[in-house]
Amino acid sequence: MPGMADKAKRPETASSPAIELRGISKSFGPVQANKNISFKVARGTVHGIIGENGAGKSTLMSILYGFYKPDSGEILVNGQPLNVTDSQTAIRAGIGMVFQHFKLVQNFTVLENIILGVEDGKLLRPSLAKARGVLKQLAAEYQLNVDPDETIEELSVGHQQRVEILKALYRQADILILDEPTGVLTPAEADHLFRILEGLKAEGKTIILITHKLREIMEITDNVSVMRRGEMVASVKTSETSPEQLAELMVGRKVLLNVKKSPAKPAQPVLEVRDLQLADDEGVQRLRNVSFDIRAGEIFGIAGVSGNGQTQLLELLGGYPEKGSTISGTVRMNGQELDLTGTRSDAATRRARGIGHIPEDRQSEGLIMDFAAWENSAFGYHHAAEYNAGLFMNNNAIQQDAQEKMERFDIRPRDPHLAARNFSGGNQQKIVVAREIERNPDLLLVGQPTRGVDIGAIEFIHKRIIELRDAGKAILLVSVELDEILALSDRIAVMFDGRIMGERLPSETTTGELGLLMAGVTDTERHDASDGIPPESKHVEELPDEQAGGAG
Amino acid sequence: MDKMPKWADVILTPLISLILAMAISALVILAIGESPWMALKTMVTGALGSSYGWGFTLYYTTNFIFTGLAVAVAYHASLFNIGGEGQAMIGGLGVALICLALPWPHWGVALPAAMIGAALFGAAWAFIPAILQAKRGSHIVITTIMFNFIAAALLNYMLVNIMRPQGSQDPATARFPAGAHLPQLSEMAAGIGIEWGKNTPVNITFFIALIACILVWLLIWRTRLGYEIRALGRSEPAALYAGISPVRITVIAMLISGGLAGLMAINNVMGEAERLVLNAVEGAGFIGIAVALMGRNHPFGVLLAALLFGFLYQGGGELALWTTIPRELIVVIQALVILFTGALDNMVRMPLERIFLALRKKGRA
Numbered sequence: 021m022p023g024m025a026d027k028a029k030r031p032e033t034a035s036s037p038a039i040e041l042r043g044i045s046k047s048f049g050p051v052q053a054n055k056n057i058s059f060k061v062a063r064g065t066v067h068g069i070i071g072e073n074g075a076g077k078s079t080l081m082s083i084l085y086g087f088y089k090p091d092s093g094e095i096l097v098n099g100q101p102l103n104v105t106d107s108q109t110a111i112r113a114g115i116g117m118v119f120q121h122f123k124l125v126q127n128f129t130v131l132e133n134i135i136l137g138v139e140d141g142k143l144l145r146p147s148l149a150k151a152r153g154v155l156k157q158l159a160a161e162y163q164l165n166v167d168p169d170e171t172i173e174e175l176s177v178g179h180q181q182r183v184e185i186l187k188a189l190y191r192q193a194d195i196l197i198l199d200e201p202t203g204v205l206t207p208a209e210a211d212h213l214f215r216i217l218e219g220l221k222a223e224g225k226t227i228i229l230i231t232h233k234l235r236e237i238m239e240i241t242d243n244v245s246v247m248r249r250g251e252m253v254a255s256v257k258t259s260e261t262s263p264e265q266l267a268e269l270m271v272g273r274k275v276l277l278n279v280k281k282s283p284a285k286p287a288q289p290v291l292e293v294r295d296l297q298l299a300d301d302e303g304v305q306r307l308r309n310v311s312f313d314i315r316a317g318e319i320f321g322i323a324g325v326s327g328n329g330q331t332q333l334l335e336l337l338g339g340y341p342e343k344g345s346t347i348s349g350t351v352r353m354n355g356q357e358l359d360l361t362g363t364r365s366d367a368a369t370r371r372a373r374g375i376g377h378i379p380e381d382r383q384s385e386g387l388i389m390d391f392a393a394w395e396n397s398a399f400g401y402h403h404a405a406e407y408n409a410g411l412f413m414n415n416n417a418i419q420q421d422a423q424e425k426m427e428r429f430d431i432r433p434r435d436p437h438l439a440a441r442n443f444s445g446g447n448q449q450k451i452v453v454a455r456e457i458e459r460n461p462d463l464l465l466v467g468q469p470t471r472g473v474d475i476g477a478i479e480f481i482h483k484r485i486i487e488l489r490d491a492g493k494a495i496l497l498v499s500v501e502l503d504e505i506l507a508l509s510d511r512i513a514v515m516f517d518g519r520i521m522g523e524r525l526p527s528e529t530t531t532g533e534l535g536l537l538m539a540g541v542t543d544t545e546r547h548d549a550s551d552g553i554p555p556e557s558k559h560v561e562e563l564p565d566e567q568a569g570g571a572g
Numbered sequence: 573m574d575k576m577p578k579w580a581d582v583i584l585t586p587l588i589s590l591i592l593a594m595a596i597s598a599l600v601i602l603a604i605g606e607s608p609w610m611a612l613k614t615m616v617t618g619a620l621g622s623s624y625g626w627g628f629t630l631y632y633t634t635n636f637i638f639t640g641l642a643v644a645v646a647y648h649a650s651l652f653n654i655g656g657e658g659q660a661m662i663g664g665l666g667v668a669l670i671c672l673a674l675p676w677p678h679w680g681v682a683l684p685a686a687m688i689g690a691a692l693f694g695a696a697w698a699f700i701p702a703i704l705q706a707k708r709g710s711h712i713v714i715t716t717i718m719f720n721f722i723a724a725a726l727l728n729y730m731l732v733n734i735m736r737p738q739g740s741q742d743p744a745t746a747r748f749p750a751g752a753h754l755p756q757l758s759e760m761a762a763g764i765g766i767e768w769g770k771n772t773p774v775n776i777t778f779f780i781a782l783i784a785c786i787l788v789w790l791l792i793w794r795t796r797l798g799y800e801i802r803a804l805g806r807s808e809p810a811a812l813y814a815g816i817s818p819v820r821i822t823v824i825a826m827l828i829s830g831g832l833a834g835l836m837a838i839n840n841v842m843g844e845a846e847r848l849v850l851n852a853v854e855g856a857g858f859i860g861i862a863v864a865l866m867g868r869n870h871p872f873g874v875l876l877a878a879l880l881f882g883f884l885y886q887g888g889g890e891l892a893l894w895t896t897i898p899r900e901l902i903v904v905i906q907a908l909v910i911l912f913t914g915a916l917d918n919m920v921r922m923p924l925e926r927i928f929l930a931l932r933k934k935g936r937a
Contacts, residue, residue, distance in 0.1 A: 338813065339815065340812040340813055340815075366815050366817065367812065367813055367814060367815035368814075368815025368816075369815070370815070371815060377813070379813055381809075384807055384809045384810060385807075385809045385810050385812075385813040386810070386813065387810065388802075388803050388806045388807055388810050389806070389807070390806050391802075391803070391806070395799070399803070399810070399814050400813065400814035400815060402796055402799055402800075402814075403796065408796065411795060412790070412794045412795055413794060413795060413796055413799060415794070
């Protein structure tokens with residue numbers, strides 16, 4: 021192993037911090053991504069780095085890992101200055117990185133992935149044998165159990181992440197950087213990850229955890245550094261701070277972490293979904309007997325790990341299921357059946373029927389990134405009479421309308437002529453939210469409304485969604501963020517493998533219970549999947565008002 | 573924030589590319605023992621130095637405007653239509669059939685009819701690749717280029733076996749009736765007492781080409797259809813989300829594209845040759861690709877680029893006529909221009925962007 025020889029040379033002075041950055045600055049063209057950043061990470065601690073999207077967290081870690089060269093400043097590892105010219109230098113210095121998007125070869129086995137790049141010689145067999153032994157040891161030490169002969173594509177996301185961690189440990193990493201590690205995990209998997217991290221810490225490893233989730237910071241870190249607009253605004257002991265204080269530091273002003281909302285007043289059913297089935301063009305069943313109702317004036321939340329049919333459900337209701345899908349079942353909107361497969365099943369018809377849609381992926385669906393903000397503000401509604409004048413589009417009217425929306429939704433910079441790609445994630449999302457909410461739809465489909473959105477904008481978007489509900493509209497909310505589901509929903513359903521595993525009231529459930537449902541643990545209390553009765557037929561019929569609004 | 577100002581993107585980048593292409597062309601001319609300066613002079617005087625030269629330059633420009641616009645419209649829908657050559661050929665067939673069908677009393681009647689024929693035939697030739705792309709996913713680049721060959725074969729068959737006048741040895745149609753003769757620019761100038769461009773082929777179609785530029789601009793930037801074409805071109809998932817049918821827009825964009833390519837036949841078949849011959853298009857369909865690339869798919873850019881290629885075409889002909897520089901070298905020069913303005917665009921663009929960023933930084937500091 022290449023790391024082996026160097027390890028002996030590393031000074032192990034206990035007093036010096038594992039990592040120290042002094043005055044790191046980095047700019048990309050006119051954008052200053054990191055401004056004079058200095059901070060220390062003490063050995064054997066879990067250090068959180070928190071900040072909004074675009075605050076410069078990832079840039080900083082990329083500098084540490086040798087992907088970018090800083091414009092100025094120095095990096096000290098274990099008290100020794102280190103010129104990190106590339107990732108190999110970082111690895112030799114004992115730094116390991118677990119990326120948000122895993123860097124694994126899908127059709128290689130776990131073992132092959134682990135030795136990739138650190139083979140001992142031309143022949144693979146000795147390396148593989150050695151790795152197998154080391155792996156066994158690591159697995160026993162840190163609860164990192166993975167079948168070494170399984171190919172990556174066969175593994176769950178949680179296990180793939182373990183392979184990434186094992187890769188770093190195999191390369192003798194003392195300092196482990198994890199970039200948004202829980203984004204793709206179920207709560208149970210996240211808990212397991214945290215136990216692994218605790219174990220690593222106990223062994224004296226240093227861990228840097230990059231996240232935007234305050235709960236995780238509070239739960240696992242010893243110290244936390246907050247970044248805002250490229251600057252390190254604070255480094256504090258976690259025990260001496262609070263989520264509210266951290267949020268304020270991140271945003272630069274006071275933030276309401278939990279939106280206030282009054283109890284729902286559900287009225288007549290707006291959307292009635294019955295026995296919806298969808299198989300994709302490869303015949304994989306994506307939706308299985310999905311049935312639910314959404315009433316006017318309520319938010320129906322669907323929780324679940326991403327990839328369990330939520331996307332297909334939203335796309336189907338939005339009028340653009342994947343090409344070649346086989347679809348059955350019925351959907352009624354305001355009592356009238358929707359065409360699910362015929363010529364009137366497109367997204368334009370859905371909009372005409374009063375269905376608005378904030379799509380899960382704003383960058384590839386909700387917006388045309390090269391279009392100006394004003395062009396995007398009419399996207400999907402560009403046939404509306406007020407946007408047209410005879411043969412031509414009434415560009416002045418659209419621009420005027422966009423300008424007003426930007427005022428009302430506080431979209432910055434307030435320039436309707438700027439291309440969508442030049443707005444931050446939060447402001448991009450606000451362009452979509454403004455467009456969809458201001459059409460005043462009877463039903464609003466909302467997918468991951470705050471993914472990659474800064475805390476300030478999250479608060480704003482949540483408020484607007486609740487306002488729409490209070491105006492008597494029905495809302496279908498799909499989110500992988502349990503906190504968001506719990507904060508907004510009046511009723512919660514959990515999806516797993518295309519099936520609705522059960523429905524709960526936010527006031528009567530816990531993260532733990534929802535987490536079990538998300539992991540596909542059958543909900544035997546209320547129904548049993550094997551008894552042949554679809555779980556959906558047993559869903560809660562009436563909601564007492566005071567219960568429905570319980571989670572505020 | 574944009575990396576550099578718009579003028580640098582639209583004007584400076586192609587200009588520098590052009591200068592680089594010319595510099596290398598100069599080296600090539602030097603290498604074969606001729607003077608690059610003399611060559612340039614011959615080209616400029618030959619193409620732009622007289623009304624005669626202009627008459628030819630503008631004639632070629634007209635061809636390239638149509639084929640350039642054809643490529644540009646399809647490009648906005650993210651479709652690479654390289655079948656302009658075949659579509660223009662079949663457009664010519666439409667023009668010939670209409671011009672020969674009736675003893676046209678006046679060009680004012682014949683022109684609209686021939687335009688409809690040209691556009692319909694061109695569009696029909698683009699329709700099959702379009703529907704194959706939209707419904708079956710057959711790649712438009714492959715199908716349109718195959719359709720160029722089919723068009724050539726079809727035209728050959730039509731001219732040799734069906735449309736050739738009896739007793740003629742020439743694979744071409746009969747001459748169009750006198751009533752289908754389009755006014756030449758020289759005739760129009762003479763009409764108001766100016767002697768300009770005698771014996772040159774440029775004709776009234778040039779103005780139709782200019783109007784086409786304006787109409788395409790309106791279509792792309794001012795209509796719902798243009799909005800939907802651009803939306804589909806930028807992101808198909810987003811188009812689906814917005815209720816825009818990719819099948820419909822793909823087909824419509826290709827019909828417009830094919831129609832524009834077909835309209836070129838008004839210039840070369842009806843305006844110049846006044847009969848349909850084999851190889852009437854002479855590669856203008858392919859030059860349209862370079863024109864659209866260099867014009868950045870904007871109608872005004874297409875106009876300028878078409879003018880440049882019109883100049884290269886005419887100037888190149890003059891070069892072959894008056895110097896010992898072989899005709900093949902003209903093709904080399906044209907290829908270099910295409911290479912630098914099209915394929916090597918980023919080679920110039922990226923250093924320029926860096927310079928502008930550095931300048932901006934300095935300006936702020």
